[in-house]
Amino acid sequence: MTEIKLIYFALVRERIGLAEERLDVPASVKTVAELAAWLQLRGEEYAYAFENPAIVRAAIDRKHVKPDALIAGAQEIAFFPPMTGG
Amino acid sequence: MTEIKLIYFALVRERIGLAEERLDVPASVKTVAELAAWLQLRGEEYAYAFENPAIVRAAIDRKHVKPDALIAGAQEIAFFPPMTGG
Amino acid sequence: MEPRIVFRVQAEPFDITKEIDALAGLGDDVGAVTSFTGYCRSEGGRLLALELEHYPGMAEEEIGRVVQEAVTRWPLTGLTVIHRFGMMRPGDGIVLVATASSHRLAAFEAAEFLMDYLKTRAPFWKKEHRADGSSGEWVEAKELDDQAASRWQTSI
């Protein structure tokens, strides 16, 4: 188990109902996609937030990553919808 | 013979030594290129102004034209180098 | 000479003139300054405001990466990017990109590149506050923006 800081933004934050949390993530969870799948099992609000994987993006330590990115060593992982700034 | 107003700009004006003039152009001169060739015969300064046809552009009645444009009916024909505004 | 790079994420409004003047004043060899300002729209009266949420820290870092890429790719004298967060009313400026260069094409291309990348990579999200009082929806990302960003081949 590793403790990781998770941060949520915009629609993902609203659906989960939390801006951030610290969670112990099992060692079997190796990638961002696996982390999202694992979070979905934590409850309805998580299942709802991650129901459409196509619209959830992730960043590890403030850098954009793909779903297959490894989470080992991450301090801070963020989940959010596609960006709409600019 | 038709009287036409001729206007010169920039390097063409400097080489001819005139900003504008009115000339009687023979009916045998039908295109802009023929007009330039006819002007070249008027003297050294004209020959110099038109020595490199690639760098002389023309406008008839304030519209860009190609060398083969017909000059019949023109009120005002301008000769100038390629534009360098902007 | 190193280009003058300015980028900020802030709640406060920006002053377009001040930013353009700073770039134009960088020396006698600035031949071209472009600016792009993105404004909050009312969508034909439908919106009262747009609320911009951002990822503090990452927003600055990501803009910094995009800006570095721009100065690597184009011969710029200077470059300014300001992105605001918080509540925006119709007519408010949300984002400003300005570029200075000896060359007009470099100034234009760099500004377009910066906007395309800010749209698709900078961690900002817009929420609508509607005139009819209904609870706001999050603005959806446009596929067009991804296409625009994909014009530029980058590793970032």
Added chain:
Amino acid sequence: MEPRIVFRVQAEPFDITKEIDALAGLGDDVGAVTSFTGYCRSEGGRLLALELEHYPGMAEEEIGRVVQEAVTRWPLTGLTVIHRFGMMRPGDGIVLVATASSHRLAAFEAAEFLMDYLKTRAPFWKKEHRADGSSGEWVEAKELDDQAASRWQTSI
């Protein structure tokens, strides 16, 4: 709604802020305003000034044609083109193009199109006044500008 079109040929300096503000103020549905300003450069101290000669009458008409083409091709809310003539010192603004649109790509593309066409079609010529006092040369047209203009397929 018809776009707001402003174009002028003048000796006087222009006020970039005023022109941008006029476009940004065209309504709540202006999402993007771009500006491009071309400045007189010193060419590394070589030049004291650039003198801009123009063809009065044709300059206005030709800019008018280019501007009409731009509003036909892009969905613009407004558009401003100001081209100066006379003596310019390094740092002086020579030309200003500004565009407003709901759409960022339209605003950018129209501004680039306008600049490319002004460079190659507007009847202006630049003469150098050199710092060493030698008699000025006429600035030569750049092939690069023709190439830039040829990106756009037009009948004008």
